[in-house]
Amino acid sequence: MRHRRGERPGHRATTANAQAIYPFFGENGLGDGGVLIGTDLHGSAFTYDPFVLYERRVISNPNLLVAGELGSGKSSLVKSYLYRQALFGRVPWIADPKGEYAPLARALGVEPIRLVPGGDVRLNPVARESGWQSQLNLLRALAAGALSRRLDQEEEGSVREALRLVNDDQGVEPTLPAIVSLLFRPHKSMAERLVTTTQALAKRSRDVALGLQRLCEGDLRGMFDGPTTAGLRLDGRAVVLDLSAFYDSSALGLVMTCASAWERGMILSLHEEARREERAPRKMINVFDEVWRALSFIGVGEWLQAAFKMSRRDGVQNVVVMHRLTDLSAAGAAGSRERELAEGLLHDAQTRVIYRQPPDNVAMAREPLGLTSVEADLLPELGLGIALWKVSTRGYLVQHRLSEIERPIVDTDGSMVDRGTRWA
The missing domain is CATH 3.40.50.300 (P-loop containing nucleotide triphosphate hydrolases)
Incomplete structure (x- = not known):
C-alpha cells in the first residue's frame, strides 16, 4: 500500500481491542x-x-x-x-x-x-411468613435504630429469645407488642436459655423494650403494632x-x-x-x-x-x-x-x-x-x-x-x- 509523504500507516486491531480506545x-x-x-x-x-x-x-x-x-x-x-x-x-x-x-x-x-x-391500616413487620432469620434481622435493626446504637450481647440475646417464644405459639401471630411485653417481663424459659434470672434479664432488656415501644404506643402507634389489616389487595399489578x-x-x-x-x-x-x-x-x-x-x-x-x-x-x-x-x-x-x-x-x-x-x-x-x-x-x-x-x-x-x-x-x-x- 502506498502512503503520501508524511503519512503514517494505519493501525489494525480487532473491535474487542479497539473498544478500549473508544469507550x-x-x-x-x-x-x-x-x-x-x-x-x-x-x-x-x-x-x-x-x-x-x-x-x-x-x-x-x-x-x-x-x-x-x-x-x-x-x-x-x-x-x-x-x-x-x-x-x-x-x-x-x-x-x-x-x-x-x-x-x-x-x-x-x-x-x-x-x-x-x-389510621385504619396496620402492617405486621414481624409476621411469621417472612421466616425466622428475616424476623430476627428486622427486630435487631428496629431495636438498634430506636436506640441509635448497636445492641450489646445481652440485648441481642433477649430480643432473640423473645422472638423465639412468640414464634413457638403457633396459635397466635407474632407481633411487636407481644415481643415488647416479653422484654419488659421476660419469661422464665428466656432467662434459662440465657443462663440468668428473669429480674436480671428484665433490667438488661429495658432500654430495648422502651425503644420498640415507640412503634406500639408512641408517635408511630397503630401502624405496626398488630396483625396485618384484613382485606388489603396484594394480588393486583402493584x-x-x-x-x-x-x-x-x-x-x-x-x-x-x-x-x-x-x-x-x-x-x-x-x-x-x-x-x-x-x-x-x-x-x-x-x-x-x-x-x-x-x-x-x-x-x-x-x-x-x-x-x-x-x-x-x-x-x-x-x-x-x-x-x-x-x-x-x-x-x-x-x-x-x-x-x-x-x-x-x-x-x-x-x-x-x-x-x-x-x-x-x-x-x-x-x-x-x-x-x-x-x-x-x-x-x-x-x-x-x-x-x-x-x-x-x-x-x-x-x-x-x-x-x-x-x-x-x-x-x-x-x-x-x-x-x-x-x-x-
Whole structure:
C-alpha cells in the first residue's frame, strides 16, 4: 500500500481491542428480551430485564441501583421502568416516602395503601411468613435504630429469645407488642436459655423494650403494632405503600424499614403459596426509594444487605434509589460498619444506573462502581434523561425515552415545566 509523504500507516486491531480506545462504541446493547428503556449512542433500542439477563449469565444478581441529582431524569426512569415491567407481568412493590407513586399505582389499577398514625391500616413487620432469620434481622435493626446504637450481647440475646417464644405459639401471630411485653417481663424459659434470672434479664432488656415501644404506643402507634389489616389487595399489578405522612419526620427511616420488611414478608408468602399450588411465582420488583433515609438508622444496613443477598433465591429485584452517591455517607462515619454495609449495596447491585452527579462525587463513584476514567469524567456532564448504565462490567450511555401515556405517571415537576418543553 502506498502512503503520501508524511503519512503514517494505519493501525489494525480487532473491535474487542479497539473498544478500549473508544469507550461505549464497542458494546452493542444487551439484546432483546427486556423492556424498552431508550436508545444508546448508536440510536439503537436499548432493552433491559434483570431476570432475562440472569438466565443468560450476563449478571450474577438482579439488583439495581439508580442514582442521580434532582432534575436529571432518575425518577422518570424508575416509574416508567416499573410501569413497563408491570405490562409484562412483573409486580412492583414500593415503599413510597413522598407519595409520588400514586399516579403509577392508579395507572396499574390499584390504590396506594396509606399509612398514618392511628389510621385504619396496620402492617405486621414481624409476621411469621417472612421466616425466622428475616424476623430476627428486622427486630435487631428496629431495636438498634430506636436506640441509635448497636445492641450489646445481652440485648441481642433477649430480643432473640423473645422472638423465639412468640414464634413457638403457633396459635397466635407474632407481633411487636407481644415481643415488647416479653422484654419488659421476660419469661422464665428466656432467662434459662440465657443462663440468668428473669429480674436480671428484665433490667438488661429495658432500654430495648422502651425503644420498640415507640412503634406500639408512641408517635408511630397503630401502624405496626398488630396483625396485618384484613382485606388489603396484594394480588393486583402493584402494591404501593404511601409513607408521605412521615416525610419530614425523624422516624421516616424506621417507618420505611418496617414497611419494606412487611413487603418482603408478603412477597415470600405469595411465592410460597405459588409453590404449594405448583405454579410459577410472579417476579417481583421491590423498590427502596430515598434509601439513605433508612440507612441512617443503625442496624438497617444489615437487614437491607440480607435482603439483597436473598434476591436470587426469592426471585425479587431490589431497586435502590438515591440522589447522590455521597448519600451513602449518611449511614455512618468513614470506616464504620454502617458505612461499610451501605457502600456494600453498590457491590451487591450488578446493574448500576448513574445519572448526572456533581463533580465532587465522581472520585467516590469510580472505584465502587468499577468505572473507567472516561466514564467517571462523563458523570458531571450527562444531559437530561441520559445515564451511564453499568451492567456487570459493561458500560452504556442510554437516553431514556418516554411515551405520552407515561408522562402523567412520571411527572414530578409539572407545575415548573411547560408540556411542550419536556424531553422525549
